[in-house]
Amino acid sequence: MTAAPSNVPDVAGGRDSEAWIIIPLYNEATVIARVVTELLERFEHVVCIDDGSTDGSAAVAAAAGARVIRHPVNLGQGAALQTGLAYVTTKPDARYIVTFDADGQHRIEDAEGMLRAAREHGTAIVFGSRFLDDRTQPGWLKKVILKTAVWVTNRTTGLRLTDAHNGLRVIRTDAARLVDLQQDRMAHATEIVFQLGRTKLPWEEYPVELLYTDYSKGKGQSVLNSVNILVDLLVR
Amino acid sequence: MWIQIILVVGVVVVGLFLTRPSGRDSHLALRRLFLAAFVVAAVGSIIFPQWLTYVANLVGVGRGTDLLLYGFVLAFLIYVSTTYRRNVQLDRKLTRLARDLALAEARIEDSHPETAPPSAPKGDD
Numbered sequence: 001m002t003a004a005p006s007n008v009p010d011v012a013g014g015r016d017s018e019a020w021i022i023i024p025l026y027n028e029a030t031v032i033a034r035v036v037t038e039l040l041e042r043f044e045h046v047v048c049i050d051d052g053s054t055d056g057s058a059a060v061a062a063a064a065g066a067r068v069i070r071h072p073v074n075l076g077q078g079a080a081l082q083t084g085l086a087y088v089t090t091k092p093d094a095r096y097i098v099t100f101d102a103d104g105q106h107r108i109e110d111a112e113g114m115l116r117a118a119r120e121h122g123t124a125i126v127f128g129s130r131f132l133d134d135r136t137q138p139g140w141l142k143k144v145i146l147k148t149a150v151w152v153t154n155r156t157t158g159l160r161l162t163d164a165h166n167g168l169r170v171i172r173t174d175a176a177r178l179v180d181l182q183q184d185r186m187a188h189a190t191e192i193v194f195q196l197g198r199t200k201l202p203w204e205e206y207p208v209e210l211l212y213t214d215y216s217k218g219k220g221q222s223v224l225n226s227v228n229i230l231v232d233l234l235v236r
Numbered sequence: 237m238w239i240q241i242i243l244v245v246g247v248v249v250v251g252l253f254l255t256r257p258s259g260r261d262s263h264l265a266l267r268r269l270f271l272a273a274f275v276v277a278a279v280g281s282i283i284f285p286q287w288l289t290y291v292a293n294l295v296g297v298g299r300g301t302d303l304l305l306y307g308f309v310l311a312f313l314i315y316v317s318t319t320y321r322r323n324v325q326l327d328r329k330l331t332r333l334a335r336d337l338a339l340a341e342a343r344i345e346d347s348h349p350e351t352a353p354p355s356a357p358k359g360d361d
Contacts, residue, residue, distance in 0.1 A: 069338050069339070069342045070338055071335070072338070086335065087342055182328065184327060
């Protein structure tokens with residue numbers, strides 16, 4: 001549980017070998033290749049957890065060079081994330097885990113910035129937040145939903161975050177080992193904050209930008225889905 | 237009215253029951269007790285048809301059939317809540333099973349990188 005900054009060079013041009021990317025993957029065949037290819041330029045280990053995709057996403061991701069782990073049936077994003085955490089924490093050379101969305105709405109520069117922050121500040125968990133600056137412009141309805149999610153998350157976890165349900169996070173492996181997500185569906189985003197907060201390890205938030213492309217907008221969380229999240233959290 | 241108190245308490249208890257962490261054995265026992273009570277009540281009302289109306293009048297309901305309806309509403313609510321919980325438990329098991337399978341497959345692939353997985357061949361093969 002040392003907080004000493006890693007001495008692995010973060011040199012430009014080289015690939016980061018101790019930070020493993022995990023991407024929950026479900027029916028994103030049209031975008032996953034580009035996401036994986038771009039990540040592999042900067043990171044040595046990119047793991048896609050294929051959550052029972054039916055559109056050949058797993059093969060596309062594997063062809064792009066990702067390590068693909070397959071769920072035999074569709075379980076949900078939370079389940080895929082937990083499988084990824086369980087897989088990477090068995091790897092002795094993994095020191096950080098970066099959770100990344102498959103739909104291409106995260107910026108790789110943000111992930112690198114978060115890793116740099118974790119290494120320099122000795123933090124075990126870095127949460128990406130789209131509300132620390134005003135680069136990200138969600139619509140007003142999405143903003144209301146997200147702010148409600150933030151409020152619920154802060155009430156249930158005791159942490160004071162400015163963003164919730166942001167898929168971009170850096171988790172040091174010692175923290176990741178203490179996570180055991182039970183929420184298979186979207187409510188895991190609150191649960192993971194709760195479980196990471198319970199570790200009492202140092203954490204910080206880092207401003208990130210979310211690229212709201214038409215594609216990711218189409219896949220975004222609907223109002224009705226936020227009802228599901230609330231019920232999942234309340235009724236266990 | 238007694239029936240209002242009984243029904244409101246019943247509904248609230250079922251609601252709380254849902255959010256409580258589950259002890260599965262006690263759930264099962266409660267379900268069985270409930271079923272036993274149901275059988276006794278059914279037999280009783282067949283042999284003594286006026287019994288239901290008598291009980292209904294005791295709690296402030298006009299007719300025995302109305303009491304029966306209220307009872308059904310409560311029973312249905314209990315059924316829905318217990319079934320929901322069972323589903324959640326089953327989902328958890330399925331997830332664990334699927335995850336262990338996925339991780340076992342990954343372990344095999346990691347130790348024998350030359351064997352391509354049979355289910356989804358890699359594109360670069």
